[in-house]
Amino acid sequence: MIPTGIYNIIKANRDERNKNNNNTKGDLSSSSLKKYTNSVNSIYKQLGVDEPMTPAVFIKHIDKVKSIINNAKTLSTAHAYAVAMFVFTNDAAYNALMIEKSKEKEEQVMKRERTEKQKKNWITKKEIHKKLNDLEKIANAVYEKHSLGQSLNDKDYQDIQDFILVLVSCDKYLPLRRSLDWCAFKISDINLEADNYITEDGAALVFNTYKTAAAKGKQVLHFNKYKYRNNTDWDFYSKKGAMIIKRELLRWIAINPTEYLFFTTKFRKPLSAYNITNWFNRIFEQKVSTNMLRNILMTDRHEKIINQFEQAKRAMSVGGSSASMLMNYVKDLMKT
Secondary structure (H helix, E strand, O other): OOOOOHHHHHHHHHHHHHHHOOOOOOOOOHHHHHHHHHHHHHHHHHHOOOOOOOHHHHHHOHHHHHHHHHOOOOHHHHHHHHHHHHHHHOOHHHHHHHHHHHHHHHHHHHHOOOOHHHHHHOOOHHHHHHHHHHHHHHHHHHHHHHHOOOOOOHHHHHHHHHHHHHHHHOOOOOOOOOHHHHHOEEOOOOOOOOOEEEOOOOOEEEEOOOOOHHHHOOEEEEOOOEOOOOOOOOOEOOHHHHHHHHHHHHHHHHHOOOOEOOEOOOOOOEOOHHHHHHHHHHHHOOOOOHHHHHHHHHHHHHHHHHHHHHHHHHHHHOOOOOHHHHHHHHHHHHHO
């Protein structure tokens, strides 16, 4: 039997690390705690030992645990396992392993290497934007139907949601956000300190629930903060993009029959990250997961910025640019 109390051990270890490092970070998010707990449970089952599940048992069997981590199906899983072992044990050896896996994962991301499954289902950013345009036409037809006083059916609501989902996920108008950010987005009966929402005056998007919310707190994206010239303090890629996101969200909210931005049409329940992945699979008619979509879009942006960076360096080498120009490219790269 796996004992309860994993959460308490992880929290206590975190408090100890914060105290030793003079940190004042907030509590871990429930999603992070759940992820760590799932990893700890998974490793414990794979160990197959007849001993209580405590930090000591993982330290005692560290060689077996390392084998489990190193033989995980994906680097992401190996990294998640290593992080979970460290936060559950506070052991220096697991800290070193976590750092090692973090570096491997970072190198993989920088190389943008694709798995065989990704190669098979890979689509381009151009194809994603074409799909967005196609979905917009379908959504507009639904809005026209509504304006004529006709009742909307489940398919109509699904069509609009498909468009909105790709709109906020295509990296065309605002930087990429994770599925959780939109799953926790509400349009009525809003808890201003816990939910994600658009402000009553329509001036900004507020995110209370997202992956690093416990450490960073409430995040506000202002529609009047967009990228232009050398400005580095922005929330949207352009003024036009900010207005498109605002317009389409408000248009959808005006006829949405639920309290959630995204909902399952059959049961009118809020979407989960799993649901969103299934929607992407259906929309793009192939196995395009949420993470894969992020990978595709980040790869495109990464390559574009690197090319700009190299151009700036070449321009500087012949006296045709300035150091400030180069630094702006660096800031763009770091923000992406």
